[in-house]
Amino acid sequence: DAMVIQNPRxxxxxxxKPVTLSCSQTLNHNVMYWYQQKSSQAPKLLFHYYDKDFxxxxxxxxxxxxxxxxxxxxxxxxxxxxxxxxxxxxCATSRGREAQxxxxxxxxxxxxxx
Amino acid sequence: xNSVTQMEGPVTLSEEAFLTINCTYTATxxxxxxxxxxxxxxxxxxLLKATKADDKGSNKGFEATYRKETTSFHLEKGSVQVSxxxxxxxxxxxxxxxxxxxxxGTRLQVTL
Numbered sequence: 001d002a003m004v005i006q007n008p009r010x011x012x013x014x015x016x017k018p019v020t021l022s023c024s025q026t027l028n029h030n031v032m033y034w035y036q037q038k039s040s041q042a043p044k045l046l047f048h049y050y051d052k053d054f055x056x057x058x059x060x061x062x063x064x065x066x067x068x069x070x071x072x073x074x075x076x077x078x079x080x081x082x083x084x085x086x087x088x089x090x091c092a093t094s095r096g097r098e099a100q101x102x103x104x105x106x107x108x109x110x111x112x113x114x
Numbered sequence: 115x116n117s118v119t120q121m122e123g124p125v126t127l128s129e130e131a132f133l134t135i136n137c138t139y140t141a142t143x144x145x146x147x148x149x150x151x152x153x154x155x156x157x158x159x160x161l162l163k164a165t166k167a168d169d170k171g172s173n174k175g176f177e178a179t180y181r182k183e184t185t186s187f188h189l190e191k192g193s194v195q196v197s198x199x200x201x202x203x204x205x206x207x208x209x210x211x212x213x214x215x216x217x218x219g220t221r222l223q224v225t226l
Contacts, residue, residue, distance in 0.1 A: 006157075031212070042203060042216035043158070055212065090157050099146040099209045100165040105158040 004106035012112045021076040023091030032074040035090040086113045120217035135189040137204035145206040147187040152201045
């Protein structure tokens with residue numbers, strides 16, 4: 001089945017130690033998104049790629065970066081994780097950016113910062 | 115800007131009860147509307163969607179109708195099961211923004 005895959009499912013890192021989360025997709029979608037979801041809250045978009053074009057949300061901290069080396073893969077880099085960055089990180093994809101296009105989510109990576 | 119308001123949870127129902135989760139929205143432009151479901155420890159799964167006024171989305175016994183006049187997209191199911199226990203998010207997307215704007219989520223707990 002075509003799908004959105006996230007690795008690892010659980011990640012533990014130390015305060016200030018860089019960490020990278022991975023997302024891959026077999027849907028061949030043009031757009032890939034990273035959302036942050038803190039406990040009992042709605043997901044919040046950090047940024048997205050439309051093909052190779054990177055689009056950052058205005059309130060995303062500089063501590064969060066992303067790379068998309070090819071259509072299938074997208075990475076979330078947290079340069080210096082703080083305790084407040086502990087959250088579930090959700091990757092999503094869509095065929096296009098039009099309003100009617102469905103976003104398909106991966107299972108998420110739960111990040112714990114010690 | 116865009117916003118979504120969902121009814122507060124948690125909602126606790128007995129199995130086979132009727133479910134309604136209210137969702138209203140404000141949007142610039144003409145939104146598409148979505149319901150996502152999140153099971154414990156998992157990502158979001160699309161439950162249903164509607165892209166224009168009076169459209170009805172349906173899936174797995176859940177339904178929601180896009181009501182432009184009341185700016186609403188209420189989720190309903192005639193007979194809930196224990197396996198429906200999850201958090202339900204109403205969301206919208208307009209042509210002017212790539213992101214989904216989510217409501218705060220409604221936790222549903224179904225008991226035997």
